[in-house]
Amino acid sequence: MPRDRHEPTTDELELAEIDAATAQPVTAGSAAGSQIDDPSPAEAGTTPLRRVSSGWLALSSIANFGVSMAFIVPLSFSLAVRISDLAPGHEEVLGYVTGIAQIVYLIASPLIGVWSDRLQSRFGRRSPFMLGGALLGIIGLLVIASAPSVLVIGVGWIVGLMGWATAGQAIQNRQAETVPEEQRGRISALTGLLAQVAPVIGIGIAYAVSSSTLLVFIVPGIVGLICVLLFTVLKKEGSSATIARASAVSVKTVLSSYVFNPRKHPDFGWNWLGRFLFFMGLYFNTSFGAFFYAQRLDLPVKEVAGTVSIIGLIGIVAATAGALGAGFLSDKLRRRKLFALIGAVLFVLGAVTEAFAYSFVTLLIGSLIMQLAIAAFSAVDQAIVFAVIPDRAQTGRYLAVVAFAQKIPSGIAPLIAPFIITIGAVGADKNYTALYLAGAVLALIGGLVVVSKVKGVR
Known part of the structure; x- marks a missing residue:
């Protein structure tokens, strides 16, 4: 790409500083560590990605499964x-509570993404954020469980x-910078499928232990x-201990790096906008969802x-078909966008069915269609995301931008x-239609x- 013929601005120089810090190693040697599937930070964005093992794909997906359960x-x-x-x-x-927490995370996530890209650690750039995030998440859940007021619940959920x-973002960062194009459909399918299954199993566990908050x-x-x-x-x-040590990052630099x-x-x-x-x-x-089902089935929320x-358990079949079918077929046919469209159309069909459902059977049918749709779209669009990242050496930075496309809706949708x-609500019944x-x-x-x-992906 030819460079623009103009003098760089201060913001451009700051962005270049981040680029250099996150992409250039001190030495050309491979990073230490026993994981041969992962490229070292020195190699990120500069060498073709090798196929990863089935074990790597499975354990990566299982990690995302656990985070999804704890989160959803x-x-x-x-x-x-x-x-x-x-x-x-007061529904x-x-x-x-959920909207404010999402907004707080959105404000903090640019700093977390850049910090992850620049982290010098013998354990790598992503693993410390996986483990640290999980521990912080458990602390937040403990706060919510013992909260005496709604205010404390809100604080606990911000932490959680x-x-x-x-x-979860650290897991995606590692997937994006490790898995090659020919395996992205399947890792997205496995990750998406287990993300659909996780809350179902999790809610089943919660129901089994519901006597204890x-x-x-x-x-x-x-x-x-x-x-x-x-x-x-x-x-x-x-290890990422050998990447170049960068100068301190200002708030302005962090915000600019995500533009x-x-x-x-x-x-x-x-793709960001569509997502x-x-x-x-x-x-x-x-x-x-909990209040919606309670109203339509005339049940207390606790029941x-x-x-x-x-x-959800029945819907696992639909989620499996959607995620694995779309993900693996998109790898085989080398066509992503077709399955993204199928997922969106099926989502409409499922949402309309649920909108007018007032019986368990109709709600079940609508939910099955929606789980099929969500799994299909999520699996394929995740593969598209991995394909269109502008710079793999700055995966954390760009996936934080991609995360905005999901986190902003999760923050503002509950507020709207x-x-x-x-x-048009009548009495205590809300207009979920x-x-x-x-x-x-x-x-x-x-x-x-x-x-x-999206033109660069079929």
Whole structure:
């Protein structure tokens, strides 16, 4: 690419400093460590990626499974139960708690991403963030379990989300800079599938120990920590102790480093937008899941866990078909966007079905279609993300930008949804029909953006 013929600005010089610090090694030697699958930080972005072993793929996916369980079970069930105990009749509080926590993480995530790219450690750049994030996440869950007020629940979830989201992002960073193109569909499929299965199993566990508030929160967290430990210990990351030591990073530099030029990287930009819209639709339709099922089935919120668990367990079949079918077929056919569109269309069908469902059978059918759709879209779009990253040497930096496309919706959708469900609401019943239809429209637009605008991926 030819350089622009102008003098670099201060911001450009600061970005160049980050680029050099994260991409250039002190020595040309391979990083120390027993994990031969991972490229060293010195090699990132400069050498072709080697195929990784089946064991690496499996343990990476299992680590993501554990983090997903610890992260999603509170979002989809246990937080709603705690809030209904402390603030009965105020469902909107759940949206405020989860939305504020997401906003706090969004503010902090650029610093975490750059810090991860620049980390000098004998344990690598990503593993310390996986383990540290999991430990912080467990602390947050303990705070929520013992919280005497909604305010303390909110603080606890900020801590918990910060930890588990950091651990999950570190796993994705390692996948993106390690797995070659010909295996990206399958790792995205496995990761997406287990992310769908995790909350189902987690809610089943929570229901089994529902007599203890502490266990409802801590058991999924312990599972998450064990899964992360398995990956980091059995598939050790190469040392990053030899990467160049960089100067201190200012707040301005951190924020500037997450501004990318969509004209220079159009595929990255368009995929970001499509992903943003799809996940906005998804979070419209999942943020109030426990309350939605309770209203449609005329059950107390505390008794919804069993129903949600049954629907989720049956939905594992649909999630398996969606993730593995789309991921592996997209590798074989070398076509990603077709399956992204199929996922978006199926999401619309499932959302519309649930929007007008008032029986267990209809809710089950709608949920099965949606799980099929979410798994298919997530698996393929993750492979697209890995393909369009502008610079693999700065994976943490760019995947933090990609994470915005999912985290911003997860932060603002719960804040917008309370207004939508009150439109035309009668008595205590909320207008979940309008919420689910709005989610369907956004998801479809997101899928169409990816299919029509991302040119560098088939």
